[in-house]
Amino acid sequence: MAGRRWQAPYAENPDGSRGRFHKEPEAPLRSPFQRDRDRILHSDAFRRLKHKTQVFVHHEGDHFRTRLTHTLEVSQIARSIARPLGLDEDLTEAIALAHDLGHPPFGHAGERALDRALADAGGFDHNAQSVRVVTELEARYPDFDGLNLTLEMLEGLVKHNGPVLDACGRPAGPYRGGVLPFGFRAVPNLRALDLRSAPSLEAQVAALSDDIAYASHDVEDGLRAGLLDLAAMREVPLAADVLHGIEAGYPALDRHHVVRELSRRMITLMIEDVILTTAEALRRGQIESVTDVKRAREPLVGFSARRRGEVAELKAFLFRALYRHPDVWDRVCQAEAIVSDLFAAYGADPSRLPELWRNRLRTQPGVPLARHVADYIAGMTDRFALLEHRRLFDAAPDLG
Template sequence: MLKPYASQPMETRGRLYTETLSTFRSPFQRDRDRIIHSSAFRRLKHKTQVFVEHEGDYYRTRLTHSIEVAQVARTIAGALGLNEGLAEAIALAHDLGHSPFGHTGEDALVELMAPYGGFDHNAQALRIVTKLEKHYADFDGLNLTWESLEGIAKHNGPIIGPYADPKKHPADAPLPYVLQEVNDQFDLELHTFASAEAQVAAIADDVAYNHHDLHDGLRAGLFTADDLMELPLTGPAYEEVDRLYPDLDPNRRDHEALRRIFGYMVEDVIAIANNRLSSAMPETAQDIRDMDRTIIRFSKPFFQNLKAIKRFLFKRMYRAPSVVIERKRVTGMVNALFPLFMQQPELLPKEWRQEIDLAQSDTDLARIVLDYVAGMTDRFAIQEYERLFNK
């Protein structure tokens, strides 16, 4: 049974293009299924989080990360009486707009697109689900519900207004052009917080990457279990495992410790959310949106402990010498491919030529090139670079 403040599927604000209801699936379940069957979702298999796609079969990709986020989102949403289908749909879609080479590729495209309206991976995800997926007879995109589009756009918080994060969204900065286009068609109420389900998807993202980046960093040899013994949360987790399972095989020891950290995070979120919901007593999903802060978050002490882990990961993993070297290499690829396609758009595949013919300015062309480059997988970007520059 859904709580009154959950997003009720039969009260959806609808789709941009009207469709008949599905016989067996709610509107939000239908959104989830369309995302899973999209081309962009399949491409996440060869887009990486931290490591480049070819570096190892065991490291997380955007696809495995999105599946893990969806699993966490379902668990939290179910425990809180929220709509699991909507939380899962937003979780599965939240990384669709990421470029090749993780945040390294995104940073490069942000600079390259600065003269042409910028680049933001959340906005690019909206562009994918509203325009770039071209499979249906009646519309471009996936024609998702308003609630799913809202969740993709602002699961990390309001974009404009008094509650927007000024570091991410300066008050005097224009909206990313993609976000502006979608919002003009289908007002996403960018000044409010998102639904509780979207907030769950956002916190599930934090849970998943805090857990799996520790695991991937250990596997890559960037740090050791002894290093993690010195940190809050991870140290007590290892101590508990050592007490219960003396002389456990190192791989099993790591797994047992990290799964406990995973559990700590989920339990903290659920406990704090239940307390906040009991105190605020929201009666509708809109009441959640109209609050002055997120309702789904970590407790303050727990969040401080997570910040210590994030600082450790930033130094030992995200800025590890081997990772930095690879970042420079793949940044060079993106910085070479983008201007080449701007100068010679005829190099783009045939199916993109019609879009190019309609371009009326350098900005129009840059946005087409962005759609193409941002949609590349790590593997394809490397192949294209080798083909075009190492003849």
């Protein structure tokens, strides 16, 4: 295809895609990976991200990131890295757009609540739930459930944080010593996916772009909300260096513009570092094909040693100063209680579920009730979860 004229030999090749679980005619004007991206963009789960928490609950302010705006920013960063490296930009973008589709309401707070509720039924993992969304829960097509994405796309989504099985077929990475999450195990024809080898470069770029996006934009949102202050940011090396450069160039710049310039410059520094470091890793490792990528023992996409340390310090700072800030943590605890209450209510009386989900109970007897309930709750937006809690319990925190 004409679009491959600038792609490197180690990029995933849409012309050589291994296809989809359900065979379909090829699109005459779009590559398989472009179709994957478009199907994700048109999905119900993608639209619901608009009203799902990133850090701040949806109604706390129109300018704070939601899970949707975060996802779009991850996608933009991923494309910015993929293109100069000669990767398939469409596949990179598709993985970035899909990576958070499985997030429940209230972000990681909702995830923790569902994981506890499902402790005896395989737990809950938002990455695995994203895969469950695109392979089963989306209901848009008459011939199959899910979005019928390419195997390359599914592998990228499953493995974007690294292989999930070791060479002997045992759970690896965050699942080492346990079992694969239900969302992975429930994939039809799971054995068709290569879960043991290193992820594609496109998937690695999407994963690191997620880190870049939330590390920089959570700083901006925290400063905007007044939960972080610029003086404290000077204790973080990456931010301190950027602030020094801003002050040198614009000594009288107002706080509003300093905050935005801080975020913008941090993103630029991290993107440029990843591109240069990854290009060197590919050269040093003599990576000349997709096969070489899959055989690599370590991630090929990454930061330089210096920048990796700075990003780790920034994340640690955000954990202490923002994610565990009393104002944020109080809402987190309330949100966890809301999700736990909803799970208990639907589990005790499944007739409270909508008709579509009651039908799934009848037509999918092999899926436990608890998993159906979790699937339903995970698809809720923040505001719908609050409305449901108020309907079922005549009260709900406003999280304001």
